[in-house]
Amino acid sequence: MKSLAELQAIKEKMQNKVVLREGTGDIRVVVGMATCGIAAGARPVLNTFVEEVQNQNLSKKVTVSQTGCIGICQYEPVVEIFEAGKEKVTYVKMTAEKAKKVVEQHLKNGRVISEYTIAAHKA
Amino acid sequence: MKELSLNILDIAENSVKAKATVVKILIDETENEKENTLKITISDNGCGMTEEVLKNVTDPFYTTRTTRKVGLGLPFLKLAAEQTGGNLKIVSKSKEEEKTNHGTAVTACFNKNHIDFTPLGDIVSTVVTLIQGHPETDFIFIHTKNKKESAVLKTEELRKILGKDIPLNSFEVITWIKDFLTESYKEAVDK
Numbered sequence: 579m580k581s582l583a584e585l586q587a588i589k590e591k592m593q594n595k596v597v598l599r600e601g602t603g604d605i606r607v608v609v610g611m612a613t614c615g616i617a618a619g620a621r622p623v624l625n626t627f628v629e630e631v632q633n634q635n636l637s638k639k640v641t642v643s644q645t646g647c648i649g650i651c652q653y654e655p656v657v658e659i660f661e662a663g664k665e666k667v668t669y670v671k672m673t674a675e676k677a678k679k680v681v682e683q684h685l686k687n688g689r690v691i692s693e694y695t696i697a698a699h700k701a
Numbered sequence: 702m703k704e705l706s707l708n709i710l711d712i713a714e715n716s717v718k719a720k721a722t723v724v725k726i727l728i729d730e731t732e733n734e735k736e737n738t739l740k741i742t743i744s745d746n747g748c749g750m751t752e753e754v755l756k757n758v759t760d761p762f763y764t765t766r767t768t769r770k771v772g773l774g775l776p777f778l779k780l781a782a783e784q785t786g787g788n789l790k791i792v793s794k795s796k797e798e799e800k801t802n803h804g805t806a807v808t809a810c811f812n813k814n815h816i817d818f819t820p821l822g823d824i825v826s827t828v829v830t831l832i833q834g835h836p837e838t839d840f841i842f843i844h845t846k847n848k849k850e851s852a853v854l855k856t857e858e859l860r861k862i863l864g865k866d867i868p869l870n871s872f873e874v875i876t877w878i879k880d881f882l883t884e885s886y887k888e889a890v891d892k
């Protein structure tokens with residue numbers, strides 16, 4: 579059974595690497611989590627981003643956060659990616675599988691997946 | 702919504718938006734010969750609602766949001782409860798009328814035997830998502846079945862152990878919370 583003692587151990591382990599952990603946060607992934615987003619499936623999308631960023635060792639440069647309604651409910655789940663010096667990328671109608679691909683191709687290798695973007699859906 | 706746990710996530714997001722520092726999520730299940738019900742209570746110490754807002758809040762065409770003309774969160778939960786023969790109650794005291802004791806409590810009751818009952822779904826994921834997105838907010842989560850606790854999590858207690866330097870949404874901590882809750886449920890079933 580998981581115990582609070584285990585949490586204490588996590589704390590000690592993490593304190594030792596606090597300096598290393600502090601990400602520069604170059605890239606921000608923001609998931610829309612208002613009613614429209616949640617109803618359309620934002621929860622697994624968010625959790626996939628959190629897990630995959632960790633799995634791909636990107637936590638130093640990528641932060642994942644949540645926001646309210648982005649105002650384009652018909653495209654939910656919506657994910658926005660902000661990167662210093664670059665234009666914002668808006669991914670729409672996201673799923674957990676698409677999120678995994680975005681982490682690998684966009685966040686890790688810098689290649690925007692244009693077919694998932696809002697521009698592709700509007701066209 | 703496909704699962705009640707998604708409604709819970711959504712209603713708790715309202716509490717966070719209302720600047721609550723403590724959000725309490727209670728799930729009570731009662732199962733016996735006479736009754737098979739589920740009660741969800743989400744309460745907070747946020748800014749509360751004025752009577753005017755409270756009166757209109759379950760009307761989908763009412764919202765104080767600005768990005769969209771309709772507020773759907775509370776109407777969705779109300780519908781989910783009423784379609785099982787249950788109900789939704791909201792009690793709220795706004796900051797203006799109650800300087801210190803302000804906040805909101807949303808209670809939804811469901812009949813689990815009803816054909817239109819939506820399953821609770823992945824509640825662990827909901828709790829984890831809330832903490833991930835709002836590491837500074839304190840969440841109290843208690844799930845009971847016939848008055849026995851099947852899962853309990855109080856972030857204040859975790860915070861005490863972790864101290865100031867380690868945020869609750871660190872990946873390691875989030876993973877621990879997820880495993881802890883999952884195991885709690887497993888143990889409750891085994892018992």
Ligand SMILES: Nc1ncnc2c1ncn2[C@@H]1O[C@H](COP(=O)(O)OP(=O)(O)OP(=O)(O)O)[C@@H](O)[C@H]1O
Binds near residue numbers: 765
């Ligand atoms: N816990 C709360 N504390 C204070 N005000 C609340 C709370 N919950 C709801 N409200 C008020 O009620 C309104 C309606 O809430 P509801 O969740 O139905 O829609 P919404 O949050 O505006 O939009 P969304 O569809 O994204 O949920 C909110 O805009 C807010 O003003």
Ligand SMILES: [Mg+2]
Binds near residue numbers: 613
């Ligand atoms: Mg809402």
